């Protein structure tokens with residue numbers, strides 16, 4: 667299975683939200699990372715068919731996804747960010763409704779629905795109206811509906827938004843587990859969400875893909891650029907002159923500072939192991955691309 671973006675561009679008036687994206691995805695989990703306004707939602711909305719590109723097109727195994735129409739939509743699961751749910755429906759009614767839109771029979775839907783509700787810890791709540799649900803529960807219900815028809819392609823827009831740490835880990839594990847032969851495109855601001863499950867990270871900024879690679883490869887690129895030192899309180903305000911401050915934590919012996927800098931800062935410091943947060947700050951932080 668091969669999903670391809672061919673020179674996909676999108677303009678909103680004078681604003682170029684996407685500036686010619688070429689991207690090929692094969693089965694695996696991809697983390698789509700980028701700051702606000704990078705173009706991530708626009709890219710996902712074009713993939714799901716909610717938005718028409720100004721230029722370019724998307725193909726699945728060589729076939730134009732817009733021309734495929736219903737055949738493409740049946741292979742796609744989409745978990746949107748907005749919690750636009752029907753408040754008067756119970757969770758179960760909502761899932762049956764979504765399953766019917768996917769063309770599933772009630773019997774097929776029942777089996778998948780029970781599985782999804784159980785996996786997302788919603789079985790007990792399923793009979794209650796959604797209006798009384800918490801934000802985290804609604805988020806998990808949106809994920810459940812995206813999984814109902816066992817799609818080949820899953821598009822997840824901030825799937826862990828509003829979840830507490832325990833639910834976040836559970837959702838992350840579920841995504842990793844069901845990924846199998848699917849193409850999963852997961853958009854997030856939370857690097858920990860994709861650290862362990864993404865085969866590849868796609869970094870976007872200003873309507874372009876600026877970098878892609880495995881989490882490990884992107885971290886390795888920063889070897890020799892991340893430093894740790896213990897500083898006194900009075901030194902903190904001046905730290906930014908030595909690089910991007912990517913961590914400050916108070917320890918017994920002083921304040922532990924993590925700095926991102928191409929050259930060794932002229933301070934007593936030791937090299938530290940780069941992590942994904944460093945990768946994010948390196949590419950998107952203030953003074954990015956040192």
Ligand SMILES: Nc1ncnc2c1ncn2[C@@H]1O[C@H](COP(=O)(O)OP(=O)(O)OP(=O)(O)O)[C@@H](O)[C@H]1O
Pocket residue numbers: 678681682683700701702703704705706707708709
């Ligand atoms: N309907 C619209 N009309 C005008 N400009 C828009 C519209 N939708 C998005 N934009 C602009 O296009 C750019 C890309 O927006 P997009 O929502 O795709 O970014 P994003 O990476 O998803 O951001 P976020 O992380 O905040 O969701 C932004 O500058 C945004 O302001």
